[in-house]
Amino acid sequence: QVRLVESGGGLVQAGGSLRVSCAASGSIFSITAMGWYRQAPGKQRELVARISSGGSTNYVESVKGRFTIARDNAWNTVYLQMNSLKPEDTAVYYCDLERRGIQYWGQGTQVTVSS
Numbered sequence: 034q035v036r037l038v039e040s041g042g043g044l045v046q047a048g049g050s051l052r053v054s055c056a057a058s059g060s061i062f063s064i065t066a067m068g069w070y071r072q073a074p075g076k077q078r079e080l081v082a083r084i085s086s087g088g089s090t091n092y093v094e095s096v097k098g099r100f101t102i103a104r105d106n107a108w109n110t111v112y113l114q115m116n117s118l119k120p121e122d123t124a125v126y127y128c129d130l131e132r133r134g135i136q137y138w139g140q141g142t143q144v145t146v147s148s
Contacts, residue, residue, distance in 0.1 A: 034059040035137040037128045042142030050116045053142055055128030057108055065131040067104060067111045071124035071144075078127070082113055095121075118146045 041053040053069070068083030068091075082102035083091045090102055099118075104111040111128060123146050128139035 035061065035130055035132065037130055037137055037139035039126065039128050039139045039142040042126060042144045044145045044147060045118055047118060047120055047146055047148050049118055049146075050114070051118060051144060052112055052114045053126055053144065054113075055111045055139055057110065057128075057130060060132070061108050061130070063132055064108050065133075067108065067128070067130050069102065069111075069113045070127045070129055071122075072127070072141075073121075073124040076124075081126070084111070115144070118144075120146045120148045122146050 036058045038056045039053060045051045064086055066083055066085040069081045070078050071081050072078040079093060081093050081096055082100055084102050084104055092100060099116050101114045124144060125141040126144050127141045130137045
């Protein structure tokens with residue numbers, strides 16, 4: 034059992050910052066990676082940022098230099114710090130956890146960036 038709960042979404046002006054958080058509970062051991070995805074209206078869900086058990090990170094090109102993913106050592110919480118936000122960042126942001134070949138999802142948190 035894995036439970037992921039996102040928080041921290043909201044409305045922010047373009048150029049502003051926001052940090053979304055994901056609280057993980059349950060069988061949170063043997064984790065391969067955690068990450069953040071987002072889905073905007075009319076678009077496919079896309080990977081935004083990912084951090085592996087080895088500490089390596091990946092970002093979609095459009096957020097490089099603006100977003101940073103981080104976690105605590107016990108994988109209890111993963112964060113996505115979003116700076117210099119743009120209207121095109123508007124989406125529902127989902128936390129994901131990968132464990133033993135299974136991918137788990139949170140319920141999502143809405144991030145809206147006004148222009």
